[in-house]
Amino acid sequence: MSAKLEERSIVVPGDLIYEGRIRTGDNTYRDRENVYATKVGLVNYSKDRVSVIALEGGYAPLVGDLVIGTVTDLELGQWLVDIDGPTDAVLTVSEATDKPFRTSLDMTQILDVGDLVVAKIFDLDRNRTPLLSILGRELGRVNEGFVIRITPSKIPRLIGKKGSMINMILKETRCNVTIGQNGRILINGRSRGDEELVERVIRMVEDEAHTSGLTNRIQEYLKSIKEEKK
Amino acid sequence: MSKQRKRKPAKTWERIDGRKHDELRPIHIESGVLPNADGSAYIEMGRNKIIAGVYGPREMHPKRLSKPNMGVLRCRYHMAPFSVDPRRSPAPSRRDTEISMVMRDCLEPALFLERYPRSVIDVFVEIIQADGGTRCASINAAAVALADAGIPMKDLVSACAAGKYEGRLILDLGDYEDKKGESDMPVAYMPKFEQVTLLQMEGIMTREETEECVRLAVDGCKKIYEIQKEALKKKYAAVREEAGQVAAEAEFEPEPEPEPEEAEEPTTEDEPTEDEEQ
Numbered sequence A: 001m002s003a004k005l006e007e008r009s010i011v012v013p014g015d016l017i018y019e020g021r022i023r024t025g026d027n028t029y030r031d032r033e034n035v036y037a038t039k040v041g042l043v044n045y046s047k048d049r050v051s052v053i054a055l056e057g058g059y060a061p062l063v064g065d066l067v068i069g070t071v072t073d074l075e076l077g078q079w080l081v082d083i084d085g086p087t088d089a090v091l092t093v094s095e096a097t098d099k100p101f102r103t104s105l106d107m108t109q110i111l112d113v114g115d116l117v118v119a120k121i122f123d124l125d126r127n128r129t130p131l132l133s134i135l136g137r138e139l140g141r142v143n144e145g146f147v148i149r150i151t152p153s154k155i156p157r158l159i160g161k162k163g164s165m166i167n168m169i170l171k172e173t174r175c176n177v178t179i180g181q182n183g184r185i186l187i188n189g190r191s192r193g194d195e196e197l198v199e200r201v202i203r204m205v206e207d208e209a210h211t212s213g214l215t216n217r218i219q220e221y222l223k224s225i226k227e228e229k230k
Numbered sequence B: 001m002s003k004q005r006k007r008k009p010a011k012t013w014e015r016i017d018g019r020k021h022d023e024l025r026p027i028h029i030e031s032g033v034l035p036n037a038d039g040s041a042y043i044e045m046g047r048n049k050i051i052a053g054v055y056g057p058r059e060m061h062p063k064r065l066s067k068p069n070m071g072v073l074r075c076r077y078h079m080a081p082f083s084v085d086p087r088r089s090p091a092p093s094r095r096d097t098e099i100s101m102v103m104r105d106c107l108e109p110a111l112f113l114e115r116y117p118r119s120v121i122d123v124f125v126e127i128i129q130a131d132g133g134t135r136c137a138s139i140n141a142a143a144v145a146l147a148d149a150g151i152p153m154k155d156l157v158s159a160c161a162a163g164k165y166e167g168r169l170i171l172d173l174g175d176y177e178d179k180k181g182e183s184d185m186p187v188a189y190m191p192k193f194e195q196v197t198l199l200q201m202e203g204i205m206t207r208e209e210t211e212e213c214v215r216l217a218v219d220g221c222k223k224i225y226e227i228q229k230e231a232l233k234k235k236y237a238a239v240r241e242e243a244g245q246v247a248a249e250a251e252f253e254p255e256p257e258p259e260p261e262e263a264e265e266p267t268t269e270d271e272p273t274e275d276e277e278q
Helices: A152-159 A161-173 A192-207 A214-229 B002-012 B094-110 B134-148 B175-180 B207-249 B266-277
Strands: A016-019 A028-031 A034-037 A041-045 A049-054 A066-075 A078-082 A089-092 A116-124 A130-133 A146-149 A176-179 A184-188 B027-031 B039-045 B048-059 B072-079 B119-129 B158-165 B168-171 B183-190 B195-199
Touching: A016 A049, A028 A049, A066 A089, A066 A130, A066 A176, A066 A184, A089 A116, A146 A192, A152 A161, A152 A176, A152 A192, A161 A176, A161 A192, A161 A214, A184 A192, A192 A214, B027 B134, B027 B207, B039 B134, B048 B134, B072 B094, B072 B134, B094 B119, B094 B134, B094 B183, B094 B195, B119 B134, B134 B158, B134 B183, B134 B207, B158 B175, B158 B207, B168 B207, B183 B207, B195 B207
Parallel strands: A089 A130, B072 B119
Antiparallel strands: A016 A034, A028 A034, A041 A049, A066 A078, A066 A116, A078 A089, A116 A130, A146 A184, A176 A184, B027 B039, B039 B048, B048 B119, B158 B168, B158 B183, B183 B195
16 A cells, blocks of 8 residues: 655656555556556656646547637538547537527538537537537637647646636736647737737647646746837 | 587587677667658667558548448558668568568457447558568567557567577577577567467477477567557657646646546537537
């Protein structure tokens, strides 16, 4: 029954991180009495479980996630949306509009191939295909702003504890930012310069996600840029 | 005279490049070399130069090849026309197809493919310069690239060849030893599980020699495993050090809980964002 490594040390797949009985958290697995890491990341020992915070990784869709995707195909009564996950997601007409579905309905009026869409995953079907919904506030087709992509595993860091990081960035830059859990981020600011600043800051967060004191450093950086402008 | 002759080579016997019988060629691995791939690695093993790229898990095309209950690992081993002398045709040969299959089979046990139904993980391996033992070096690079892509793995896979040359068992055969030697045995190994995932052999060896050869190769794999681990960690250690210094200079207290939360409640975390947008 013992932790094998220091808190927050970097592990690679196959590293032994715990000996004995304990609950296994994200990115770990148990083999008999031992717990091993399955991804490159930082070890996190908490009271009753051990987990690994991934530093790399694709997007694994979960119910409740807000995602930004591209409509790739239009079928009878549903759209296929690329959300950078293992499979395409499905958006049905019943989850896109309150009107009943009729063959006379022009689906391209709601969403067309190539459109960007902000949607919520409301369920996974039995094949684990994500089912999307755009019924709700702030959901639906994206009409303005631009989208950047970061590694999905770093999204939680960008949001921070209770949104500390992203709220700070929003306050300092006064841009609108919508974060998709799948690693796509929609930025909508007053000027192109503001938007570029947000992108630069998000890239900084992505590169230094595994370091400590990051929120403070980013804030200092944003303030220094503001002062330069004055 | 004949006695002396016999004894002399026994004392001064040396491999063609001056290595000991159980010595690896110098290995250098780098991870994350391709910006557009989900994960990548570059390996130099002796004079082998190999680059590996990993994409996925992603939607599989053509769709009929995907499996409804599990993901598919697709490997492509390819030698560049200029990787060997004389120039080689860029079209995939029988040998390329075989090594692609062998790589897939030896990497599959390390992955959790059952987590990705109807998806595919693509591994592309390009041999830029070949010097014997490319299949082992490719497996080493592919394993690092898979880990770099953040694909869940039970363990890394390390591979190394052993064989027989001039009647002696040697580790990590180079091109010359591979061609002139009596026997060659590539082995891939998962060090944490002590499981062999690939065992091929050509040539002739006795039973005892075969057993000794496997042992030799497995020891080589364990050494390579350490280098692979080092390569994966190196990418982060550098940034961490740099950022650590900056933090120290600015006299920031390290936050008690500064690192990513698990994205358990993304909705609540997102809400402030949405409020801001109104």
